[in-house]
Amino acid sequence: MLAVTHRPDHSEDGTGRPRETGYSRRSFLACSAAGAAAPFLVRGASSSPGAAAPPSGEAANFVVQPTPSRYFVHRENGSEEMKWGPVGRAVLDGRHAEYGDAIPNDRLYIHNRARPPRIDRRAWRLRLTGDALARPRSFTYDDLLAMPPVTLRRTIDCGANCSAFFPKLPPGGADERWLPVGYTQWHFGAVGAAEWTGVRAGDVLAAAGARSPVDVKFMGLDLIVNQSFPGGTVRYSQVVPIEKVLKDDTLLVYRMNGQDLPVDHGYPLRLLLSGWSAVTFVKWLGEIEVSTRRIPPTGLQTRHVLTGPAYPKPVPLSVSPIRSAIEHDPEVTLHPGDVVLRGRAWSGHGAIDRVDVSVERLAAPGRWVTEMPWRRATLLNTPEPFMWVRFEVPWRGARPGQYRVMSRARDRAGNVQPRPQDVVWNQHGLGYNGHYPLELIVVPPSDMP
Ligand SMILES: Nc1nc2c(c(=O)[nH]1)N[C@H]1C(S)=C(S)[C@@H](COP(=O)(O)O)O[C@H]1N2
Numbered sequence: 001m002l003a004v005t006h007r008p009d010h011s012e013d014g015t016g017r018p019r020e021t022g023y024s025r026r027s028f029l030a031c032s033a034a035g036a037a038a039p040f041l042v043r044g045a046s047s048s049p050g051a052a053a054p055p056s057g058e059a060a061n062f063v064v065q066p067t068p069s070r071y072f073v074h075r076e077n078g079s080e081e082m083k084w085g086p087v088g089r090a091v092l093d094g095r096h097a098e099y100g101d102a103i104p105n106d107r108l109y110i111h112n113r114a115r116p117p118r119i120d121r122r123a124w125r126l127r128l129t130g131d132a133l134a135r136p137r138s139f140t141y142d143d144l145l146a147m148p149p150v151t152l153r154r155t156i157d158c159g160a161n162c163s164a165f166f167p168k169l170p171p172g173g174a175d176e177r178w179l180p181v182g183y184t185q186w187h188f189g190a191v192g193a194a195e196w197t198g199v200r201a202g203d204v205l206a207a208a209g210a211r212s213p214v215d216v217k218f219m220g221l222d223l224i225v226n227q228s229f230p231g232g233t234v235r236y237s238q239v240v241p242i243e244k245v246l247k248d249d250t251l252l253v254y255r256m257n258g259q260d261l262p263v264d265h266g267y268p269l270r271l272l273l274s275g276w277s278a279v280t281f282v283k284w285l286g287e288i289e290v291s292t293r294r295i296p297p298t299g300l301q302t303r304h305v306l307t308g309p310a311y312p313k314p315v316p317l318s319v320s321p322i323r324s325a326i327e328h329d330p331e332v333t334l335h336p337g338d339v340v341l342r343g344r345a346w347s348g349h350g351a352i353d354r355v356d357v358s359v360e361r362l363a364a365p366g367r368w369v370t371e372m373p374w375r376r377a378t379l380l381n382t383p384e385p386f387m388w389v390r391f392e393v394p395w396r397g398a399r400p401g402q403y404r405v406m407s408r409a410r411d412r413a414g415n416v417q418p419r420p421q422d423v424v425w426n427q428h429g430l431g432y433n434g435h436y437p438l439e440l441i442v443v444p445p446s447d448m449p
């Protein structure tokens, strides 16, 4: 028997809110005060306009920008999931508009574990430190703007996207070691894509005179309250091997879809590692340590690993798995007749090669029968590496009923989304990429007045 009261020591649930210890007003204020003491911050996070400290007992809100419920599902504090319905709908806000390849800046999913630090970019500095640097130095925002800019179209996909679809326990049962960790239960929407502009990380390292670097540690300025770390707080950081850092498409990004990064997305500067899981895209960068030695992962990165009965030792999360999604919200109602199913597919291994879509019909409670066997979708634009591709498939003569729709993508490296029952379970719910069904309803238009 599993003791339900026991939880492993992972109080971090992916949102920065300790589960066991509670989130006291005092610890929130302590966090804000520490933030205000840092020289580059104008004010403590809690004093930002319209964001007073929460009344005691209530959780802090870690998201700054508005997240209207027609575009977002609130998953947890600091976890705002993108709704797929609007992405596929032609009419938005009464205007006739369509999403292009990119998700508009105010509609991209958000995954914050603390209130974003308030940063005055004139006072802000990016510090380059470490024993691999001949000329350790700081960069101003203008220093970075003066370097050659690079613009890339890239998907951004949370490692824990689709985590809600994992079985809560490993198939075949679990012992105490593998009790699941209560991270944010994302469905398909912890993903987006944008046009990112910034400078090459390699150019910045070169400007600081990097010699024989091995590992690079990217550190964010947000201060995360989490009682399972010494002092009860932790900074968001990621250690990345130099081979990845020096790739031409590894950027320090200051612009998203042609505009300054929004505060929630890392203003003024964030990391972009093409094809890697978005947990590595450190936001609100303040310091980069460049070392001639291996740097052990610290902080939350120690938990960004695949671990479970199928893993003899924990495997760090790096390359983002192949995934796809249909541009509908679950339970959405369609009308009978000819339907076009649209969606997007992406892979951290490279460009998408092919997508298939199938439809099943609920014939009796719990019994799904094939309505439309796997059918190859048309790709609506030329697949590019690390950028999602749009696809569509016709579903002719949809009859009233309850359905589930699945998409299954393949990339040019030959990776295919597995069947849900073949996805390898891991305790942190990372990397789920089975072709999971989206439930839809087809009903005739109502003739009620
Ligand atoms: N400093 C910092 N960087 C961070 C995070 C964070 O909490 N703090 N969250 C990470 C995670 S898990 C994801 S999925 C992405 C989310 O980026 P977005 O909010 O811009 O979509 O940022 C990553 N970078």
Ligand SMILES: [Mo]
Residues within 6 Å of the ligand: 111, 158, 159, 160, 278, 279
């Ligand atoms: Mo995430």
